[in-house]
Amino acid sequence: MKAVDVAIVGGGAVGAACARAVALRGLEVAIFEPGPDPAAASPASAGMLAAQVEPGAETLVALSVRSRDLYEPLAPALLETTGIDIGFWRAGIAAVAFDDPAADRLKDEVARQRQAGLRCDWLEPDDMRERWPGAAPDCRGALFAPEDGALDPEALTRACLADARRLGATLHAEKVDALASAEGRVRGVVTARGTAPAEHVLLAAGVWSQQIGGLPRALPVEPMRGQMAATAWPHDTARAILYHDHGYVLARGPDAVLGSTMERAGFDARVTNEGLAQIFRGAVRLLPALVTQPVQRMWAGLRPATPDGLPIMGRDPDTERLWYATGHGRNGILHAALTGEIMADLLTSGVTDVDIGPFRVDRFQQ
Ligand SMILES: Cc1cc2nc3c(=O)[nH]c(=O)nc-3n(C[C@H](O)[C@H](O)[C@H](O)COP(=O)(O)OP(=O)(O)OC[C@H]3O[C@@H](n4cnc5c(N)ncnc54)[C@H](O)[C@@H]3O)c2cc1C
Incomplete structure (x- = not known):
């Protein structure tokens, strides 16, 4: 052969x-x-x-930004050659602060990123209410990375x-x-x-x-389990990607995708009551309108993590x-x-x- x-x-x-x-x-x-x-x-x-939002090693930020930016030409190129729309969506990610220490930390991060030449803004609670009425009503503001986004993996x-x-x-x-x-x-x-x-x-x-x-x-x-759930996106709420230390919610098509846990559970990729409770609690704090949405799907996957x-x-x-x-x-x-x-x-x-x-x-x- x-x-x-x-x-x-x-x-x-x-x-x-x-x-x-x-x-x-x-x-x-x-x-x-x-x-x-x-x-x-x-x-x-x-x-x-989430190149500018995910907490990660310093080593990775520049590479993350570079990789994110590669999707701008890659998405239309793949659509043209394969007919598959990868759902690339670059509407920014808001990392929300729910207390003053988190707000101070994120404000410092905004300053650091701006100094590094990246686009990054601080949104006051009023700015948040204006952009996404009903979202994170008890927040103290958010770091907003306008060039971050999402795609359908x-x-x-x-x-x-x-x-x-x-x-x-x-x-x-x-x-x-x-x-x-x-x-x-x-x-x-x-x-x-x-x-x-x-x-x-x-x-x-x-x-x-x-x-x-x-x-x-x-x-x-090492496998690092992440549990997820999906509901419909509340119809009267502007689409968004909202993130905080204990969870996130993002719009994908008509759905709201809610995540996630970080668990050492070996190769077990089942969902648990405890894991789901954590992600629902986190997501509802970000978007209270989710609380009455029927759950459509729940799942989990194993992240390949290194020490x-x-x-x-x-x-x-x-x-x-x-x-x-x-x-x-x-x-x-x-x-x-x-x-x-x-x-x-x-x-x-x-x-x-x-x-x-x-x-x-x-x-x-x-
Ligand atoms: C819940 C969750 C949320 C996440 N959210 C994000 C996010 O928002 N943004 C982000 O950037 N990343 C996110 N990640 C991380 C990201 O999904 C992973 O880092 C990435 O998918 C890893 O891709 P991979 O191809 O290395 O692994 P996998 O997608 O696991 O692919 C490995 C493949 O290898 C195949 N395989 C296994 N054994 C063999 C074998 N012996 N021979 C041949 N093939 C084999 C498997 O079938 C599998 O398809 C998330 C992960 C999880 C679980």
């Missing part, structure tokens, strides 16, 4: 974005994705592009996979059991059907990445031609577009203009 240039293990948002970006550079790609697994992160995700994944296939990639509905390696080099992937040869292997299997046999090292990617909250991206230092794009934690939809570009740069030229030092796979062994 002829070896493909790149075998990608996992076809969630990260694997799909990598497949599309790599196929666009003219490499022959084979994606191995048996599912998606019912516990997969991408279809469960809220899909917020399931549509993003589907569109990237469709575009990759249009560009010649093949999609195999097969689980990868192990890497095939010899003489310090990866040679392909092993599935129930045998070995599929590949020049390079890119591991993008979310929380399952660590379970692939034959890895040269342990991957500290330091940063993703794992780049080459394996010991096994040649083995690459990682996993551990994207809370922001893997936001970071999927840039991850695709980084991996495509690395696979075609060996270098990228992004400093991926902090994302090295061997940082956990040091």
Whole structure:
């Protein structure tokens, strides 16, 4: 069997974005994705592009903004080539403060972001009432990041996979059991059907990445469960993305998507009364009109989390031609577009203009 240039293990948002970006550079790609697994992160995700709102490591803010901005051209490009609308919606995100310490912290954050050249505003409670009557009536104001937004993560994944296939990639509905390696080099992937040869292997299997046999090292990617629910968006309320420390609510099509928990529950992706109570409490505080809306759907997914909250991206230092794009934690939809570009740069030229030092796979062994 002829070896493909790149075998990608996992076809969630990260694997799909990598497949599309790599196929666009003219490499022959084979994606191995048996599912998606019912516990997969991408279809469960809220899909917020919260580059300026999500608390995260400093290292990530510039990359987050860059990745978010990639969706502006990517959304129409995918619509044109695949006919799939990824629901990219850039109407800003408001991070709401419900007490004075939170308001002070967010005001400092507004100042810091403005100094860094980012668009960011402080909304007084009156500004909030004017923009979104009925929302967060007891708030003390909000940080508003007008360039943040959201997209539909399931549509993003589907569109990237469709575009990759249009560009010649093949999609195999097969689980990868192990890497095939010899003489310090990866040679392909092993599935129930045998070995599929590949020049390079890119591991993008979310929380399952660590379970692939034959890895040269342990991957500290841990499932972090997030529970979610959906109701109808209250018809007399302006659409919004409202966020605070204990939850968020966003408009997606006609729905209100409510989230989320951060729980260590192993590979259990069920919803619980406690988790749902937390997200309903948080969402109703943001948008009291939700309280009478019938619940339409509840679900949960497993975020691929790492000990330091940063993703794992780049080459394996010991096994040649083995690459990682996993551990994207809370922001893997936001970071999927840039991850695709980084991996495509690395696979075609060996270098990228992004400093991926902090994302090295061997940082956990040091
Ligand atoms: C409730 C929730 C809310 C979230 N909200 C946001 C948000 O608002 N914004 C944001 O940016 N991020 C958010 N995230 C995080 C984001 O969803 C993840 O970081 C991202 O989806 C990770 O993508 P992935 O492709 O690495 O993993 P996954 O989507 O989990 O994909 C991994 C894939 O690998 C496949 N696989 C597993 N084993 C194998 C195998 N052996 N062989 C081949 N394939 C295999 C699985 O079937 C799966 O499809 C949220 C996550 C959750 C759970």
